[in-house]
Amino acid sequence: MDTKNWQGKEFKFGLIGGGQLGRMLIQKAADYDLHVHTIDNDPDAPCSKISSSFVVGQLNNYNDILNFGFDKDVLTIEIENVNVDALEALEKLGKIVVPSSSVLRIIQDKGLQKQFYLANDIPTAPFVFADNKEDLLTKITSFPVVNKLRKGGYDGKGVQILRSESDFSKAFENASILETVIDFEKEISVIVARNANGETAVYPTVECYFNEDSNLVELLFSPANISAKLEKESKDLALKVITSFEMTGILAVELFVTKDGKLLVNEVAPRPHNSGHHTIECNHTSQFEQHFRTVLNLPLGSTKMISQGAMVNILGAKGYEGPVYYENIDKVLAQQDVFCHIYGKEITKPNRKMGHITVRANSTKEAIILAESMNKVLKVKSM
Amino acid sequence: MDTKNWQGKEFKFGLIGGGQLGRMLIQKAADYDLHVHTIDNDPDAPCSKISSSFVVGQLNNYNDILNFGFDKDVLTIEIENVNVDALEALEKLGKIVVPSSSVLRIIQDKGLQKQFYLANDIPTAPFVFADNKEDLLTKITSFPVVNKLRKGGYDGKGVQILRSESDFSKAFENASILETVIDFEKEISVIVARNANGETAVYPTVECYFNEDSNLVELLFSPANISAKLEKESKDLALKVITSFEMTGILAVELFVTKDGKLLVNEVAPRPHNSGHHTIECNHTSQFEQHFRTVLNLPLGSTKMISQGAMVNILGAKGYEGPVYYENIDKVLAQQDVFCHIYGKEITKPNRKMGHITVRANSTKEAIILAESMNKVLKVKSM
Numbered sequence: 001m002d003t004k005n006w007q008g009k010e011f012k013f014g015l016i017g018g019g020q021l022g023r024m025l026i027q028k029a030a031d032y033d034l035h036v037h038t039i040d041n042d043p044d045a046p047c048s049k050i051s052s053s054f055v056v057g058q059l060n061n062y063n064d065i066l067n068f069g070f071d072k073d074v075l076t077i078e079i080e081n082v083n084v085d086a087l088e089a090l091e092k093l094g095k096i097v098v099p100s101s102s103v104l105r106i107i108q109d110k111g112l113q114k115q116f117y118l119a120n121d122i123p124t125a126p127f128v129f130a131d132n133k134e135d136l137l138t139k140i141t142s143f144p145v146v147n148k149l150r151k152g153g154y155d156g157k158g159v160q161i162l163r164s165e166s167d168f169s170k171a172f173e174n175a176s177i178l179e180t181v182i183d184f185e186k187e188i189s190v191i192v193a194r195n196a197n198g199e200t201a202v203y204p205t206v207e208c209y210f211n212e213d214s215n216l217v218e219l220l221f222s223p224a225n226i227s228a229k230l231e232k233e234s235k236d237l238a239l240k241v242i243t244s245f246e247m248t249g250i251l252a253v254e255l256f257v258t259k260d261g262k263l264l265v266n267e268v269a270p271r272p273h274n275s276g277h278h279t280i281e282c283n284h285t286s287q288f289e290q291h292f293r294t295v296l297n298l299p300l301g302s303t304k305m306i307s308q309g310a311m312v313n314i315l316g317a318k319g320y321e322g323p324v325y326y327e328n329i330d331k332v333l334a335q336q337d338v339f340c341h342i343y344g345k346e347i348t349k350p351n352r353k354m355g356h357i358t359v360r361a362n363s364t365k366e367a368i369i370l371a372e373s374m375n376k377v378l379k380v381k382s383m
Numbered sequence: 384m385d386t387k388n389w390q391g392k393e394f395k396f397g398l399i400g401g402g403q404l405g406r407m408l409i410q411k412a413a414d415y416d417l418h419v420h421t422i423d424n425d426p427d428a429p430c431s432k433i434s435s436s437f438v439v440g441q442l443n444n445y446n447d448i449l450n451f452g453f454d455k456d457v458l459t460i461e462i463e464n465v466n467v468d469a470l471e472a473l474e475k476l477g478k479i480v481v482p483s484s485s486v487l488r489i490i491q492d493k494g495l496q497k498q499f500y501l502a503n504d505i506p507t508a509p510f511v512f513a514d515n516k517e518d519l520l521t522k523i524t525s526f527p528v529v530n531k532l533r534k535g536g537y538d539g540k541g542v543q544i545l546r547s548e549s550d551f552s553k554a555f556e557n558a559s560i561l562e563t564v565i566d567f568e569k570e571i572s573v574i575v576a577r578n579a580n581g582e583t584a585v586y587p588t589v590e591c592y593f594n595e596d597s598n599l600v601e602l603l604f605s606p607a608n609i610s611a612k613l614e615k616e617s618k619d620l621a622l623k624v625i626t627s628f629e630m631t632g633i634l635a636v637e638l639f640v641t642k643d644g645k646l647l648v649n650e651v652a653p654r655p656h657n658s659g660h661h662t663i664e665c666n667h668t669s670q671f672e673q674h675f676r677t678v679l680n681l682p683l684g685s686t687k688m689i690s691q692g693a694m695v696n697i698l699g700a701k702g703y704e705g706p707v708y709y710e711n712i713d714k715v716l717a718q719q720d721v722f723c724h725i726y727g728k729e730i731t732k733p734n735r736k737m738g739h740i741t742v743r744a745n746s747t748k749e750a751i752i753l754a755e756s757m758n759k760v761l762k763v764k765s766m
Contacts, residue, residue, distance in 0.1 A: 008729060027410045030433055033727035050413055052432045299717035334682035336667060344416035346391060
């Protein structure tokens with residue numbers, strides 16, 4: 001793409017999805033005079049107040065996405081669950097869509113994703129398909145077993161563990177996967193980017209802790225506490241995944257480290273990801289800047305670490321639902337090396353992702369201690 | 384201010400002036416769900432595309448500013464030349480205005496500013512007042528002499544040196560100051576902030592080089608290459624200035640270091656300033672975040688240095704005027720430790736400030752070399 005083309009208001013960068021991931025992209029895109037136009041089904045979505053233009057539309061509606069895309073020069077997503085047929089139609093009209101509809105079609109369906117891993121010699125947990133709940137019940141051979149919806153899951157929803165026959169009632173009705181439960185040593189994540197020239201960039205591996213209750217990332221730290229050998233293997237595997245997809249864009253590759261030190265791909269997300277939020281403060285180029293660099297086929301930015309760090313999600317407190325306020329945010333702001341990101345969601349609900357806190361420190365241990373203490377201080381309540 | 388109050392769309396943060404300083408404030412304010420509403424006389428001003436709302440109005444027009452302020456909860460500026468009577472009227476209506484109209488009234492008039500320094504024992508270059516050009520001609524006793532307009536100067540305009548009688552023709556017609564030319568060793572700048580609680584925060588001193596042609600900051604580096612004693616004296620002096628003003632807000636204090644090691648206040652700016660742009664990447668809290676923290680009376684952020692660095696302004700190249708494009712921006716983006724900020728001005732003109740580049744490095748010398756080389760690579764041209 002010619003650099004004469006992508007700056008200024010004539011060039012329209014279309015963003016499908018108006019949540020926090022898009023918002024952090026827009027904040028950084030302003031450094032390059034990139035004009036970001038956004039569609040989301042929520043008129044008060046986090047991107048609504050800072051987009052160059054903002055329209056309300058259903059992300060899974062063919063006509064809404066097609067209409068949105070007509071006058072855009074490039075299109076990208078910040079959420080997977082968008083109408084992929086519309087994206088394909090836009091590609092046929094000559095629009096640049098990142099990631100491509102073909103990649104998105106595979107990733108949207110965890111069944112196709114699993115088959116893709118097998119076909120490309122990418123290690124992943126063993127699995128079987130279930131067409132529906134009835135089919136599923138005939139295919140369970142042991143407990144516990146992971147049950148994942150093939151389509152439509154997000155933010156920890158659409159994934160559950162069935163522990164015994166008494167869990168049959170909650171098994172998913174729609175097409176799903178039964179996956180062997182991996183007794184993992186730890187969960188790690190690698191963010192990797194690739195532009196249309198085929199240039200790739202990979203971030204240092206991070207280590208993640210999930211909240212069993214919400215199934216959301218609760219805390220991560222960078223770099224992961226793993227051997228240099230495993231660090232290299234995890235980066236190589238992430239690069240293998242993105243190049244196998246021949247994908248342009250940014251990809252978060254979530255991995256299990258098994259107790260015998262092997263790596264398995266758990267899930268991927270073809271967009272900026274919760275496990276890369278710390279890159280805003282802890283790495284030279286944030287994942288959000290890397291994202292739009294891939295869309296514009298610009299040189300990728302350095303992924304060099306500036307500081308070790310940790311990130312905690314700011315989740316809606318239990319027992320509160322309604323217009324949000326952040327109790328003690330003053331105390332967090334007064335703290336050195338602590339960086340607060342509030343996403344601008346007007347309504348809090350228990351476990352809703354309302355923001356995140358990143359801590360920079362000289363060691364991941366220090367960073368984790370400070371991040372966890374800040375997370376206890378800050379309370380997301382409703383007025 | 385209660386933290387329940389300032390977040391979310393009900394709370395309206397009014398920004399007077401929609402240039403690059405406002406734009407960088409908005410980019411960061413999004414991290415706290417602060418809704419920034421902007422007024423500027425240019426419908427395509429840098430803030431126009433990312434403000435929560437944007438209105439066109441004359442900043443020096445009483446009614447335009449009063450009307451803009453009516454429904455805002457707090458008001459601040461990103462340029463000094465605004466209608467101060469309207470701000471005073473808004474204060475009487477109970478609005479929080481930062482900086483206050485009384486401080487702004489003094490700073491807008493370089494004559495009152497000079498008198499204020501004398502009254503408060505703040506060192507500054509000797510001067511006399513001239514009511515008009517005729518008066519000025521009778522008061523010049525030697526050459527060279529600095530001639531500064533009392534009101535309306537900005538970005539290097541309104542300041543000139545008269546070198547001999549042949550320069551009489553260009554002497555300012557309006558009320559101005561004649562100031563002794565200081566044969567300084569170097570020019571340094573200190574950014575200082577103060578909130579309504581009286582809490583202060585001061586950034587490390589930076590050293591600035593001005594372009595004689597444009598009279599604009601051409602390059603700065605942080606920290607300044609001065610003794611620890613002078614560093615302390617310059618910070619203390621900046622604190623003395625802001626506390627003498629009893630000012631809430633952020634203040635850039637530009638200082639001369641004389642050849643015998645004394646400090647003189649040259650100019651002040653009661654807002655984020657070109658000499659603090661590097662704080663985005665080189666300090667824990669950027670001057671833009673510090674600015675809105677002062678407006679909201681939040682705890683001030685740490686000014687701790689993360690890295691040494693240098694900043695160069697990206698100026699419109701000579702010989703080009705019209706819709707802008709940035710030649711070789713790809714080459715700048717590919718460079719590690721280099722951060723590019725393009726302000727989103729649609730039209731370039733010779734010497735117009737179009738953006739800036741910050742470099743982080745292990746030494747200011749390294750940072751300067753890389754910043755200057757990047758500034759040669761990137762060319763601001765018109766299409």
